[in-house]
Amino acid sequence: MALKxxxxxxxxxxxxxxxxxxxxDSVWLFPFVEIFHxxxxxxxxxxxxxxxxxxxxxxxxxxxxxxLAEDVKPWMLGSLAVMLVSGFFLFCTEAVKMYGSPAFRxxxxxxxxxxxxxxxxxxxxxxxxxxxxxxxxRSVAAVVSLILWACVGLGGRAIGYYGS
Amino acid sequence: xxxxxxxxxxxxxxxxxxxxxxxxxxxxxxxxxxLTLTLFLxxxxxxxxxxxxxxxxxxxxxxxxxxxxxxxxxxxxxMVASGLLLFTGDxxxxxxxxxxxxxxxxxxxxxxxxxxFNATIGRSVAQWDxxxxxxxxAKVAAVVSIVLWVAIVAAxxxxxYALPPP
Numbered sequence: 001m002a003l004k005x006x007x008x009x010x011x012x013x014x015x016x017x018x019x020x021x022x023x024x025d026s027v028w029l030f031p032f033v034e035i036f037h038x039x040x041x042x043x044x045x046x047x048x049x050x051x052x053x054x055x056x057x058x059x060x061x062x063x064x065x066x067x068l069a070e071d072v073k074p075w076m077l078g079s080l081a082v083m084l085v086s087g088f089f090l091f092c093t094e095a096v097k098m099y100g101s102p103a104f105r106x107x108x109x110x111x112x113x114x115x116x117x118x119x120x121x122x123x124x125x126x127x128x129x130x131x132x133x134x135x136x137x138r139s140v141a142a143v144v145s146l147i148l149w150a151c152v153g154l155g156g157r158a159i160g161y162y163g164s
Numbered sequence: 165x166x167x168x169x170x171x172x173x174x175x176x177x178x179x180x181x182x183x184x185x186x187x188x189x190x191x192x193x194x195x196x197x198x199l200t201l202t203l204f205l206x207x208x209x210x211x212x213x214x215x216x217x218x219x220x221x222x223x224x225x226x227x228x229x230x231x232x233x234x235x236x237x238x239x240x241x242x243m244v245a246s247g248l249l250l251f252t253g254d255x256x257x258x259x260x261x262x263x264x265x266x267x268x269x270x271x272x273x274x275x276x277x278x279x280x281f282n283a284t285i286g287r288s289v290a291q292w293d294x295x296x297x298x299x300x301x302a303k304v305a306a307v308v309s310i311v312l313w314v315a316i317v318a319a320x321x322x323x324x325y326a327l328p329p330p
Contacts, residue, residue, distance in 0.1 A: 031325060035318045038201070042317070046206015049235075059231050063223065071220045072210070153202070157195045 011095040020092035033089050040082035041153070047076040048118075048149055051126050055142035057135065069126040080115075098159075107155025114148035171255040183253035190253055197246040201317070204239030207232045208313055215306035217298045224293040229286075254327075261326040267319035274312040281305040 014020055023029045051069050053059040060068055091098055098104040125133060125141040133141075174180055183189050213219035214228045251258050258264045285301040292299055 031321060035321050038198075038317055038321060039205070039314060042201055042205030043209050044206070045202025046208075046210050049203060049206060050210060059235075060223070060227075067222060068220075071222065075210075075213070075219060150199070153199050154195065157191075157198060161191055 008096075008099055011099040014092040014095035017092055019089060020095065023089055024093040030090070030093060033086050036082055037086040037090060040079040040086065043075055043079035044083060045149075045153075047072040047079070048145065052142040052145050055125055055138045057139075064129065065125070066127045066129070101159060103155055103158035103161075107152055107159065110148055110151040110155055114145070114152055117145060117148055168256070171259055174252060174255045177252070180252045180255070183249060190250070193246050193249045197243060197250060200239055200242045200246065203235060204243055205313060205317065207236050207239065209310065211236070212306040212309045215298055215302045215309075217296075217303075225298070226289045226293050229289065257327055258323065260328075261323055263319045263322040263326050267316055267323065270312050270316045270319060274309065274316065277305060277308050277312065 023033060050059065050072060051065065054061075054063070054065045054068050122141055122145050125138055130138075183193070210219060211228060211232050214221070214223070214225060220228055251264075281302070285299055285305065292302070
């Protein structure tokens with residue numbers, strides 16, 4: 001119960017924040033932030049797809065996955081950071097409404113799961129040789145990653161349709 | 165004048181009506197359009213970053229092209245198909261926004277950029293496969309590409325804001 005109240009207060013605080021007001025009241029600032037969110041989504045999606053397709057064996061089969069992952073890591077982390085920051089600003093414009101949105105909660109739960117999975121289990125697969133894990137387990141890791149992130153994306157889309 | 169008539173004719177077709185009035189059609193198509201963006205834009209940006217020499221540097225240029233191109237084609241095809249379906253939802257309304265026209269112009273320019281690249285510097289890829297610095301022409305193509313795709317995404321997003329209320 002206490003956690004729910006804390007979350008609600010946090011949402012109220014975000015809503016009332018200067019940047020919450022600023023982005024909400026400006027005609028062009030919200031679309032501007034949203035476009036960054038969308039562009040970062042493209043880059044993040046590209047890096048994740050590249051690594052996962054390699055884990056599945058569909059792309060760059062002759063290259064070690066660890067090298068591919070290492071190459072795209074700065075862009076993956078950078079775009080994730082942009083998504084989190086821009087997402088936070090977007091959230092602040094209608095934080096209280098988001099508190100009550102099932103689509104938003106769905107997205108946040110899957111975002112948490114996706115991020116945790118990516119930086120723990122998935123990372124192990126993405127940084128090791130093909131010989132270390134079976135083809136099957138590598139594919140499972142890739143598919144789980146794709147599904148988790150797809151749910152985040154779908155949740156984000158659903159906010160627009162089922163948010164309120 | 166005939167174009168306005170064509171748009172109105174399109175608006176009155178069953179397909180257009182379904183896109184407009186069905187509860188699930190437009191959300192489904194728009195979701196496909198936006199999520200395929202991660203496939204297409206992501207890979208296009210990675211390709212451009214390789215052309216600029218800032219990402220995937222250890223891979224041969226020709227290999228990066230060969231590996232990413234099939235997905236770029238498929239992604240682009242899905243974007244065009246879903247985009248066309250979205251457009252048929254209300255052709256006169258979309259055409260009436262400046263952002264839609266701007267997006268189409270930028271798309272054509274992006275396509276031209278790809279064609280010019282393939283016809284010129286792209287032919288000699290094998291020569292600069294692992295060069296420490298990619299040729300200037302390749303870098304120009306990459307920067308033009310990134311700028312255009314950013315503009316296309318921005319224009320695309322702006323369309324929704326410029327549409328008249330239903």
